Amino acid sequence: MSQLQNSHRPRVLTGLRSNSNLTIANYLGAILPMSRLAKKYGQTHDFFMFVPDLHSFTTQINHDELYQNTIQNVKIYVAAGAIDLSSSNVTIYRQSFVSQHAELAWILDCFTHMGELGRMTQYKDKSSGQQNESVTVGLFNYPVLMAADILLYNAQYVPLGDDQKQHLEITRDIGLRINERFKDVFANGVFTTVPEPWKQQLEFSGLSKALRIRSLRNPTKKMSKSDTDESGVILLSDTPKIAAKKVMSATTDSLGQIKFDRVNQPGVANLLEILALLQDRPQEAINCEWEGKTSYGDLKKAVANEIGSFLSKFQNGLEQIDEQKLMQKLQHGEERAREIAGAQLLRVQQAVGLRQR
Numbered sequence: 142m143s144q145l146q147n148s149h150r151p152r153v154l155t156g157l158r159s160n161s162n163l164t165i166a167n168y169l170g171a172i173l174p175m176s177r178l179a180k181k182y183g184q185t186h187d188f189f190m191f192v193p194d195l196h197s198f199t200t201q202i203n204h205d206e207l208y209q210n211t212i213q214n215v216k217i218y219v220a221a222g223a224i225d226l227s228s229s230n231v232t233i234y235r236q237s238f239v240s241q242h243a244e245l246a247w248i249l250d251c252f253t254h255m256g257e258l259g260r261m262t263q264y265k266d267k268s269s270g271q272q273n274e275s276v277t278v279g280l281f282n283y284p285v286l287m288a289a290d291i292l293l294y295n296a297q298y299v300p301l302g303d304d305q306k307q308h309l310e311i312t313r314d315i316g317l318r319i320n321e322r323f324k325d326v327f328a329n330g331v332f333t334t335v336p337e338p339w340k341q342q343l344e345f346s347g348l349s350k351a352l353r354i355r356s357l358r359n360p361t362k363k364m365s366k367s368d369t370d371e372s373g374v375i376l377l378s379d380t381p382k383i384a385a386k387k388v389m390s391a392t393t394d395s396l397g398q399i400k401f402d403r404v405n406q407p408g409v410a411n412l413l414e415i416l417a418l419l420q421d422r423p424q425e426a427i428n429c430e431w432e433g434k435t436s437y438g439d440l441k442k443a444v445a446n447e448i449g450s451f452l453s454k455f456q457n458g459l460e461q462i463d464e465q466k467l468m469q470k471l472q473h474g475e476e477r478a479r480e481i482a483g484a485q486l487l488r489v490q491q492a493v494g495l496r497q498r
Contacts, residue, residue, distance in 0.1 A: 151186045152334075153178060154296035156193040156236070157218075159211035160202070165375040165384075165448065166354035166364035168221055168455075169418045174300050174346055176223040177421075183230040189294050189478070190218055193236045195243065196287070199280045200267065211235055215471055217377065220458035226466045233471060234478040236290065241482035245289040246282075248489055249315055252322075253285050257314065261307055288312040292327050293482040295334035298342060303351035304363065306339055313338065323492035327485075354415065357391040360407035377456075381449030388412075388445040393437045401428040409437070412444050419447040 155175045157167060179188050192214045197207060215233060218224045224231050236242050258264065258281055268276045287308050291299055292315075301309055316327045316335035327335055336342070343351060354364045358373030368374050373391075375384045393408040401424070403410045417427040431440060490496040 151298065152189060152294055152296045153182070153186050153298040153300070154189040154191070154291060154294055155300050156191045156196075156290060157214055158196050159192045159194045159207060159214045160197065160366065162366050162376045162378055163214070163217060164354075164364055164366050165377060165415075165451075168217075168377060169354050169415065170302050170352045171300065172218060172221045172223050173418065174352070176221060178298075178300065178346065179223065179231055186298075188231040189296065190223060190231055190233045191236055191239075191290070191478070192234075193287075193290060195236050196283060199277065199283050212467075215467060216459055216462050216464075219462055219467065220455050222458075224470070226463070226470050232474045232477050234475040235471065238475045239293075239478045239482050241293055241479065241486040242286065242289050245293055245482075245486055245489060246286040248493060249285050249288055249292075249319075250282060252319055253282070253288075253311075253315055257311055258282055258284060261311070263304065263307070284308045284311050285315070288315050291336055292316050293485050294478075295327060295485065297334055297337050298345045299336050300346050301342065301351065302363075303353050306351070309336060309339060309342065312336055319489075319492075326488050326492045352414075352418075355407060355411040357387055357408075357411070360392060360411045375448060377452070379452065381452050384448050384452055385445035388448060389438075389441050391441060397435050397437075399431045399434045399437070399440060401432065409440070412440055416440075416444050416447060419444075419451055 153175075155171060157163070157171050175188070175190060178186075182188075192211050194207065194211045197210075215224075215235075218233065219226060224233055261284055264281060264283070267280060284307070288311065291312050299309060299312075313335050319326050320328075320335070337345070343349065356362045356364045356368055356370070356373035357375070358370045359368075362368070364374055366374060366376065372387050375387055379387070391408060391412065393412075394406050396406060399409055399413075400406055401410050401413050413427055413431060414424065416431075417424045420427070434440070487496060491498045
């Protein structure tokens with residue numbers, strides 16, 4: 142059977158950087174949605190999950206730990222239920238093991254404008270306060286490599302957090318620009334495939350608004366492992382007891398009434414959102430159950446119990462992973478990814494004159 146069979150099926154792609162100590166926000170915002178989509182659309186769509194280890198260079202990391210962190214991230218996909226090692230409906234691979242990502246990124250660089258990249262909010266935020274000499278080119282053109290990640294596989298759907306919305310939009314801009322100039326280079330043989338616009342991405346994921354899990358201590362900011370206040374961040378490596386302590390000390394407000402209001406009660410809304418995701422219930426159902434009640438302590442206990450239950454199951458699953466089967470799955474996925482990415486890169490190379498047409 143050709144690795145390119147079913148190439149006309151819609152494709153769904155997601156990636157999670159190979160950093161250590163991923164948080165429950167990474168799980169709820171990226172891994173869990175992909176897992177549910179794979180179960181829902183596994184018979185009609187092709188799924189691609191990868192570890193974008195090249196993206197890890199955009200910020201300071203421990204290079205001695207990068208390789209093992211990458212393997213650990215693949216294990217997290219498995220333990221969290223996003224990948225069944227015995228199933229073939231999901232392709233998983235490491236970005237740096239598919240060299241077409243880096244080569245396409247260079248070609249796309251030459252069709253991307255400095256002004257477009259300079260307007261990226263994440264670049265502005267991460268480079269803020271740094272001297273120009275210390276801001277890397279990699280941080281600046283990170284969105285172009287991300288565009289290559291997506292366009293190589295003709296992915297229509299890319300589940301993302303709202304902080305990645307601009308990157309999706311510039312991917313569409315670059316892809317459409319090249320398609321217009323070179324007659325639908327990014328296509329799967331049936332239709333042009335640049336990723337769907339943001340609204341359609343949310344609809345496909347079953348969301349009305351992109352997810353952004355907030356810090357437990359400062360709910361106006363997203364939960365991030367780089368947060369200097371570790372008490373606001375639940376790591377996937379935290380014990381249920383430690384996680385419960387963090388939840389019970391979460392910032393709420395002085396209004397004394399539970400309501401899902403992201404603007405006026407962001408701390409309470411954050412807890413309600415986490416509860417809905419972990420219980421796999423509609424947000425409206427959770428809100429109806431809790432709104433009007435006055436005990437923030439009871440809400441925190443409910444969230445702490447759900448998080449504790451999840452962490453226990455997840456960490457037990459992590460310990461049970463057969464690493465030999467995992468590496469076989471990974472190597473098979475990388476072979477398939479190289480075949481698909483290689484065919485798409487050749488189309489681009491032919492279009493821009495690098496290869497004979």
